[in-house]
Amino acid sequence: MADLVQYYGTGRRKSSIARVFLRPGSGKFTVNKREFEQYFVTPAQRAAAKQSLGVQGIDETFDIITTVKGGGVMGQADAVRLGIARALMEFNPELRKALKSEGFVTRDSRGKERKKYGQRGARARFQFSKR
Template identity: 70%
Template sequence: MFFLLQRGLAAAARVDGFEAREGGREHMADLVQYYGTGRRKSAIARVFLRPGTGEFKVNGKGYTEYFVTEQQRASAKRSLVLTELLSSFDVVTTVKGGGICAQADAVKMGSARALVIFNPELRKLLKSENLLTRDARQKERKKYGQKGARARFQFSKR
């Protein structure tokens, strides 16, 4: 109990220190950002769009460093390129789960959703390109008595 109370007081002191140092809540209210969540298979991306110069970060790394192939990079920035807003926003993304390709598709969907919050008129364009539609395809489970989801063990008549 004392530990929690002590920890709570330390957090409160940090908040007070932040207010004195940075100008308080007014400073935080000035931060404009648009948020969207994207999902693909088991990958989940949280995408924040902030007005800026076009910097694109994924899990703290540059997107060219994180997404290795050109196809993954093109997929990740597709919604921003389509709307011609790539150089207007800084993109900060946190991605968890899945493989790299699924993560790139999750970033694509998350940025499309954030763009719709920024400008609802973009919805029609993004919807026509299927960037707002969740791809529901999942891995089919392995069945017992079989080698995989569909593959059977080799059959022998004799």
Template identity: 60%
Template sequence: MAIKQVQYLGTGRRKTAVARVFLRPGSGAITVNGRPVENYFPTDSVRGPVRQPLEATESLDKFDVLVLAHGGGVAGQSEAVRMGIARALIQFNAEFRPKLKSLGFLTRDARSRERKKYGQKGARKRFQFSKR
């Protein structure tokens, strides 16, 4: 007979990054793509958003967080992880929803990169104009 492991799933997205988050009862270890969060996200500015939902709900040491992230860069991935953790916490306890929603952790940030246009250097920047 297999032992059933309790876990809560949340999916977060930001720019082109997607993070699948699994919350399991534990001691507070956060693992991203098989590496500790300190090794995966290089700076505190991108490491901070990962812990925000857990700190807001005072459940930092109650869960082990396993994250599978792909796409985008480190900033997009960290905010995708934040959204995924918030969604997984709501699966665990629906009473967390008003708190997490007021802090903006459940809102998908729709801003993304604007495409490059033809005849230009980038999305907005033009080639240098020469009168003669």
């Protein structure tokens, strides 16, 4: 069997985790064994997921296979973006400078703040009653 050439990157955002595999091919993009347009429905989600591909015009040279778990769809799209950027850096380390200048290498570490005891939510308090 021939050796399978692929490049791997993991992306995370909020509670979403994306495993991204880049394989030389025609530009086919699948997410959880579904078509890209079928999984990411809105244009904002599609743009966020494909953003790191537009840096060097690499769209059509790789088939992209991703598996995504957890979180919402927009967080998953951002996780895919980071995963693609990391896989591209594995493919060609010289792309790091271009990806970093666009901000695709940095993981967005913002997450959900925990609920505190004696409160209704993370920051929301119970209503104060003077009488």
